[in-house]
Amino acid sequence: MELDVCIKGRRSVRAYTDEPVSKAQIETVLESGTWAPTGMHREPWKFIVIEDKKLIKYVSDETKLLVQQMMPPLAKQFTTEADIVCYNAPTLILVCTEKDPQWENINLLDSVLAAQNMFLKAYELGLGTCYMGFVNFLSHKPDALKKIGVPENCTMAVPFILGHPKTKQGSGKRSKPNILKWIK
Numbered sequence: 185m186e187l188d189v190c191i192k193g194r195r196s197v198r199a200y201t202d203e204p205v206s207k208a209q210i211e212t213v214l215e216s217g218t219w220a221p222t223g224m225h226r227e228p229w230k231f232i233v234i235e236d237k238k239l240i241k242y243v244s245d246e247t248k249l250l251v252q253q254m255m256p257p258l259a260k261q262f263t264t265e266a267d268i269v270c271y272n273a274p275t276l277i278l279v280c281t282e283k284d285p286q287w288e289n290i291n292l293l294d295s296v297l298a299a300q301n302m303f304l305k306a307y308e309l310g311l312g313t314c315y316m317g318f319v320n321f322l323s324h325k326p327d328a329l330k331k332i333g334v335p336e337n338c339t340m341a342v343p344f345i346l347g348h349p350k351t352k353q354g355s356g357k358r359s360k361p362n363i364l365k366w367i368k
């Protein structure tokens with residue numbers, strides 16, 4: 185796939201079929217993440233792959249409760265039974281890094297760059313992804329982190345879902361680059 189087609193064609197997917205993603209495809213996606221730029225070549229990322237439907241539902245349910253408590257303007261929206269967090273995706277991937285105050289910022293940036301690589305690779309493979317910002321609320325709940333396999337010495341940096349999209353990914357829209365200055 186041409187790079188430009190991949191960059192502009194990828195969309196956040198919020199409806200998935202029940203078909204599981206193959207192990208080989210998950211491994212290919214993870215491997216693509218590891219080719220991202222990484223500060224001081226530390227490659228701090230560690231991955232947790234969750235395919236257990238009950239555990240993914242647990243993540244969605246706990247996240248909904250935390251959003252209700254911590255973001256009052258969204259509380260009503262997050263009382264629904266529907267899975268408006270992980271969208272019934274068959275796979276949830278957590279990009280984690282070891283806790284280290286000195287490297288906290290770099291570790292987060294590395295994880296985000298790795299995630300974008302994975303989003304693009306997944307799209308090339310015909311798969312869908314969506315960054316799960318709300319799932320980060322679980323970082324406030326050590327019990328939940330333990331249950332989903334995040335070790336105590338690690339931070340969950342980027343959670344995202346992966347699966348076979350139910351429908352073709354639509355076209356996106358972006359504003360023109362906002363160039364503040366171009367100094368020659």
Ligand SMILES: Cc1cc2nc3c(=O)[nH]c(=O)nc-3n(C[C@H](O)[C@H](O)[C@H](O)COP(=O)(O)O)c2cc1C
Pocket residue numbers: 194195196197198314315316317318319356
């Ligand atoms: C940091 C970050 C957090 C996000 N969190 C969520 C989320 O919790 N739930 C969700 O449905 N989409 C989430 N998204 C996806 C954005 O809504 C999406 O990227 C944006 O609307 C642009 O659409 P596109 O990805 O299809 O181009 C998140 C994206 C980013 C970058």
